[in-house]
Amino acid sequence: MTRLTDDLVRAALRDGAGTVDRDGLRPLAAPARSRRRWVIPACAAVTAAAAAVAAVFAVPHQRGEPEMSLASYVGARYVVDGAWPTGGKELTISEVSTDRIVGRVPAPAGSSGFIDAAGTGDNRTFLLTTADARACRTYFYRLTLRGNGTPEGLTALPSATVPGRQGDGPDQLAAAPGGGRLAYSTVGCGAGKPQGHITVVDVATGVRHEVGLPRGAQAEDLRWAPDGRRLTFRLAADGWDGWQMNLFDLATGARTPISLGPAGSSFEIGQITPDGGHLVAIVSTGGERRIVWYSLTSLAVTHQVSLGAGPANVPMIAGAGTDDVVFAIGDRFYRVRGTKVESKRVRNDGTTGIW
Amino acid sequence: MTFDRSPTAAVARDAGTPGDGVAELFRVHHLALVRLALLMLGDRAGAEDVVQDVYARLHRRRRAVPDVPDELLAYARASVLNACRTLLRRRALMSRLVQAPDPVWSAENDVLIADDRRRVLQALLKLPPRQREAIVLRYYLDLSEAEIAAAMGVRRGTVKSTVARGLNALGERYQEER
Numbered sequence: 001m002t003r004l005t006d007d008l009v010r011a012a013l014r015d016g017a018g019t020v021d022r023d024g025l026r027p028l029a030a031p032a033r034s035r036r037r038w039v040i041p042a043c044a045a046v047t048a049a050a051a052a053v054a055a056v057f058a059v060p061h062q063r064g065e066p067e068m069s070l071a072s073y074v075g076a077r078y079v080v081d082g083a084w085p086t087g088g089k090e091l092t093i094s095e096v097s098t099d100r101i102v103g104r105v106p107a108p109a110g111s112s113g114f115i116d117a118a119g120t121g122d123n124r125t126f127l128l129t130t131a132d133a134r135a136c137r138t139y140f141y142r143l144t145l146r147g148n149g150t151p152e153g154l155t156a157l158p159s160a161t162v163p164g165r166q167g168d169g170p171d172q173l174a175a176a177p178g179g180g181r182l183a184y185s186t187v188g189c190g191a192g193k194p195q196g197h198i199t200v201v202d203v204a205t206g207v208r209h210e211v212g213l214p215r216g217a218q219a220e221d222l223r224w225a226p227d228g229r230r231l232t233f234r235l236a237a238d239g240w241d242g243w244q245m246n247l248f249d250l251a252t253g254a255r256t257p258i259s260l261g262p263a264g265s266s267f268e269i270g271q272i273t274p275d276g277g278h279l280v281a282i283v284s285t286g287g288e289r290r291i292v293w294y295s296l297t298s299l300a301v302t303h304q305v306s307l308g309a310g311p312a313n314v315p316m317i318a319g320a321g322t323d324d325v326v327f328a329i330g331d332r333f334y335r336v337r338g339t340k341v342e343s344k345r346v347r348n349d350g351t352t353g354i355w
Numbered sequence: 356m357t358f359d360r361s362p363t364a365a366v367a368r369d370a371g372t373p374g375d376g377v378a379e380l381f382r383v384h385h386l387a388l389v390r391l392a393l394l395m396l397g398d399r400a401g402a403e404d405v406v407q408d409v410y411a412r413l414h415r416r417r418r419a420v421p422d423v424p425d426e427l428l429a430y431a432r433a434s435v436l437n438a439c440r441t442l443l444r445r446r447a448l449m450s451r452l453v454q455a456p457d458p459v460w461s462a463e464n465d466v467l468i469a470d471d472r473r474r475v476l477q478a479l480l481k482l483p484p485r486q487r488e489a490i491v492l493r494y495y496l497d498l499s500e501a502e503i504a505a506a507m508g509v510r511r512g513t514v515k516s517t518v519a520r521g522l523n524a525l526g527e528r529y530q531e532e533r
Binding site for chain 1: 381385386389390391393394399402403406407410411416420421430437440441444459460468469471472473475476479485490491494495504508509510511513522525526529
């Protein structure tokens, strides 16, 4: 057999890439730009292990108004955008109601650019990260906005520096309400199989706590409970059969895996309700999705509402309003208040940035 | 390396928007990005889906992406690799339930590739994603260590060791493919 040489590797890659050519290339679809009218969604089939109500409403979109976005749906006034895994050189601050940029924040000179960003709940204070790949360190900053959305200050938080680089997946950084505490998911910088870590840091004192993760596991979708004490996230590792939802309690230091459905179920995102009593999550079983309420007191699913069938891997984004939990699945938003679910179809491109 | 310059319908329309570097980038580099994703994933449909998804995401955030074409291309490459990584991870998680698509260059597909090269490609798909990325960026795109580090989000020293480990592993898998 031919010996593996650099030339053979190059030739093989060239041939492999050449199996797709311009003639057979599927044209790129234009991103959705058109304004859409609100529509009344099809009657959602509602199943309930206990009592649950799905309330559906329709509001016509007014011509000339800014398009509806997830940020406006949760009541945010400003959106901060521009933190990227490879380092954004500048953040933009946009006013949600007008879609107008009201401020720009350049990344600190000599830094990697902004890697991650998270809101602290007041829509005026944000935590940001930059990274030093050579030193394998992540650095944190606090951005504050004035009442009109313009940047007031960017403050380095040297006591919050953590080792490691940004982990894979969405929502690697979570700021507790008020911004006094953060949680960051990282992986090691070596060439071996990356091991995930979650570091919880008290921003004022620099006191930190490492969340013990199973060997080979990495975390994503980090979200603080309103009490700033409990943290939810999901874990995955090679060889695992799906995602594993977890709850970390800073007071006890305990990490607890959570089961949200029968065998074969997978959950896709979760967030603790404003009253702190339940974890609300999207769970898929056999292609059917449902919102489940998992009681943090009884440690069992107490309610669930069917969302109907859907593909297994549709991206989802969650955001929290002041008194509710909001999910986005494709171009449909779901607002959860208590055990009530409201649903609305919106444009599909209003889900970037943080608030 | 040269990039294909075939325009596609959507980006050709969008490219008329002043300052829309994202549309222009995809007008010029669409095929090259699909080929990059193809080498990472092995299947064409997945590769095209990944690039479509990255295009849509970058287009939504076009006000915040780099406006220097080289930086934007580097960012698009990194985004494609990141999306491939996510898809591979999901496929690994779903592997007990869903059969992953056959690679486009597998013996079952009617693609003319010399046998030894086909074995290299089969071996490539057995490498961990990070090693696969390093090999593809180094030997297909001929990127420098600094460019590979930027695309993978790792240190330059890590690039060197990852490429070396990847080549060793590729050689072992290649021998197993005989």
